[in-house]
Amino acid sequence: MSKIVVVGGGAAGLELVTRLGKSFARRNQHQVVLVEPASHHYWKPRLHEIAAGTFDDELDAVSYLQHSYCNQYEYVQAAMMGLNRQEKTIQVRDMNGETSNLDYDYLVIAVGAVSNDFKTQGVSEHCLFLDSALEAKQAWEQINPLLKRNGQQNISIIGAGATGVELAAELAKVSAKVERYRQNNKLNITLIEAAERVLPAGPECMSDKVFKALTKLGVNVRTNVRINRAEQGQLVTADGEVIAADLQLWAAGIKCAPWLSQLDGLETNRLNQLKVDATLRTTIDDAVFVIGDSAECPQADGSFVPPRAQAANQAAGHLATQLKRLLKSKAMKPFVFHDGGMVIAVGHDYAVGTLLNDKLILRGRLVRNLYDTIFRLHQRILFGWRRVTALVLLKRVKGSLNPFYKHNIS
Numbered sequence: 198m199s200k201i202v203v204v205g206g207g208a209a210g211l212e213l214v215t216r217l218g219k220s221f222a223r224r225n226q227h228q229v230v231l232v233e234p235a236s237h238h239y240w241k242p243r244l245h246e247i248a249a250g251t252f253d254d255e256l257d258a259v260s261y262l263q264h265s266y267c268n269q270y271e272y273v274q275a276a277m278m279g280l281n282r283q284e285k286t287i288q289v290r291d292m293n294g295e296t297s298n299l300d301y302d303y304l305v306i307a308v309g310a311v312s313n314d315f316k317t318q319g320v321s322e323h324c325l326f327l328d329s330a331l332e333a334k335q336a337w338e339q340i341n342p343l344l345k346r347n348g349q350q351n352i353s354i355i356g357a358g359a360t361g362v363e364l365a366a367e368l369a370k371v372s373a374k375v376e377r378y379r380q381n382n383k384l385n386i387t388l389i390e391a392a393e394r395v396l397p398a399g400p401e402c403m404s405d406k407v408f409k410a411l412t413k414l415g416v417n418v419r420t421n422v423r424i425n426r427a428e429q430g431q432l433v434t435a436d437g438e439v440i441a442a443d444l445q446l447w448a449a450g451i452k453c454a455p456w457l458s459q460l461d462g463l464e465t466n467r468l469n470q471l472k473v474d475a476t477l478r479t480t481i482d483d484a485v486f487v488i489g490d491s492a493e494c495p496q497a498d499g500s501f502v503p504p505r506a507q508a509a510n511q512a513a514g515h516l517a518t519q520l521k522r523l524l525k526s527k528a529m530k531p532f533v534f535h536d537g538g539m540v541i542a543v544g545h546d547y548a549v550g551t552l553l554n555d556k557l558i559l560r561g562r563l564v565r566n567l568y569d570t571i572f573r574l575h576q577r578i579l580f581g582w583r584r585v586t587a588l589v590l591l592k593r594v595k596g597s598l599n600p601f602y603k604h605n606i607s
Contacts, residue, residue: 369384392420
């Protein structure tokens with residue numbers, strides 16, 4: 198019997214332990230352990246909804262404790278602190294601050310990435326981030342009071358990638374909804390991007406459509422603006438312009454946590470991503486694997502797997518299959534990422550997407566439904582279609598009885 202320890206309960210990590218738990222643990226073949234400091238799983242592409250107060254915690258959050266019981270893997274609520282490759286142990290710290298060692302036969306690191314402030318002065322002190330559900334909830338705790346104040350409240354979002362665009366659009370929708378109840382209240386949202394267009398990593402035609410949709414929602418989109426420093430209540434650009442705001446959120450770029458570069462000699466790149474080969478094994482230890490945003494995984498054409506949710510999902514499914522082969526002493530096959538396109542939500546009833554290697558651009562409510570379907574596919578792996586169908590029906594009933602903005606605005 199082998200012990201497989203997975204660190205990180207994001208989309209990739211949770212899908213992996215779900216597949217392995219169903220394959221191994223129920224037949225007592227191998228032990229599967231998930232190490233994750235949080236108590237509940239939230240799909241990262243929807244963290245902007247938590248920050249905007251539109252996420253349904255009751256139906257869309259997943260309890261690790263309950264899920265581990267249903268899928269027969271072990272859940273350890275702790276954070277990884279260190280690695281000893283010779284002894285095959287990881288050091289973890291639980292919620293009480295106590296440290297201990299956890300042994301493994303195979304280790305999978307799936308801790309994801311965090312925002313990259315590019316060492317911009319004052320950002321860590323004066324800007325909020327959306328790297329976890331906890332940070333998204335903290336952002337909501339500061340956005341909610343702004344929605345209750347009279348007059349215009351200013352919010353600046355730095356970074357017009359997927360997270361920044363989706364957050365700006367969701368907040369604009371919430372602001373418009375609240376205005377129906379409070380005629381003298383409005384959020385003035387400014388989306389700031391250093392590149393020449395929004396979604397700089399996506400196709401230009403998609404950026405144009407997203408820009409128009411954001412403008413229609415009343416978002417003030419500013420491109421070619423580089424932030425030099427952040428201060429209390431304001432941002433200072435490289436040109437010396439001061440952009441005042443009641444709240445500032447940073448969503449520009451990604452990197453991995455610094456502790457990943459200190460894991461007993463494992464190779465990392467300048468973004469602290471762990472270097473792996475085509476089989477998702479780390480370059481210097483065949484017992485350690487990495488999936489998701491925390492991996493620098495090469496492809497046959499010389500490129501690297503992009504840090505996207507769909508890449509993490511594909512890697513989880515691939516590694517689950519390959520670990521079964523490994524435990525049967527079979528050779529592992531390389532991971533090949535298949536780009537399924539990109540879908541960006543622009544509010545809760547509109548989205549823009551690309552298909553066929555960016556040759557086909559789609560937009561509208563139906564594309565927004567496709568965005569939701571991607572989330573349901575993630576849930577299908579965790580729960581199966583029967584429960585997902587029930588969740589969808591419950592959400593529709595709940596949505597018909599409650600307003601879009603579900604929080605208290607009295």
